[in-house]
Amino acid sequence: MPAKHHATNIGVDRPNIQIFVGLLVGHGSSRGVFVTTSSFSAPAMDFVHHLSQRVILIDGATLADLMIEHGVGVRVSRAVEIKKLDLDFFDPG
Template structure:
């Protein structure tokens, strides 16, 4: 059931617009505890001339540090090192940033994964599988349809001292 849900999530994400995908990434980061609330946490930058960054979110409620996000909504295209390198270049060159998240609905090449391991900046790569796992874990784009509860004896309740 979990793998079917993951596949369905990816299919629906790819069917929606790039702007929807960028908002999804911001929503997910907020659900994960970055930035506090939608009102003041995130600014979407997904317009032409955005310097290679699709969104920025405060890392904490005070905005002491920011996390920049890049979102690539691909069905079958593997994201390679050149795309990741361009994102890192925009982080450093345009924004002076030290932290970034690059999210795709597809996969990253091994060269792209190796590239981010040796950077001075902290760049996290999230592929389609990890994206859907995080969406399920943090309740973004999903809802509980049925919950099963099992009861067992509470030993502490019956312990006399």
Template sequence: MIVDLLVAMGYGGSHEDAENRLGGTGDGGVDGVINEDRLGLDRIYVQAKRYAAHVSVGRPDIQAVLARLWDTDRTKACLSPRHPSSAPALDFVRHLSQRVILIDGAALADLMIEHGVGVRVSRAVEIKKIDLDFFDPG
């Protein structure tokens, strides 16, 4: 789902490209890989986490995931925990030299709605206004 969202947001890979590299045993902490641009000059590594409803993501959780990613010189990551991260975790990510984006459940839902991933239109409203140029005799 995250890879589908990134493709819908205009990143250069496709779900089919990333599908061959989705997580599993020995994945090095990577659930998906997507090209940052159409040429594949750089890649973004995706890790999705599902924690219990009452658990926020802490700095140790983020450090553990990133340690696995960076063991192989990966420099950009998109981490998607279901719940908001703690203040120490957000501060930690903000001060990293590598580019890491944390997307919690609410932000993920907003992006999915904005880019039409996993949602469908149930009702559309069309608002019309009078075209004054149509009635202008001049």
């Protein structure tokens, strides 16, 4: 699939989604995932809700959340240690 760079302050618009859906149909696909590090315009998001094809839109914030959730391209910056009392320590018996 083609790639296009969008500035973070400029969302992906409806015509880009229409081109993507056209490519899906042309390849005989009934579903696809469109990922951007930017965001999607309201018309673009509304457009996918009315399609017979299933198109998932993943914007930059969602992509970052997924990367953190699945440990992709991230590193641990701080670990938290949680301690609890060992009640057996105090048991004389």
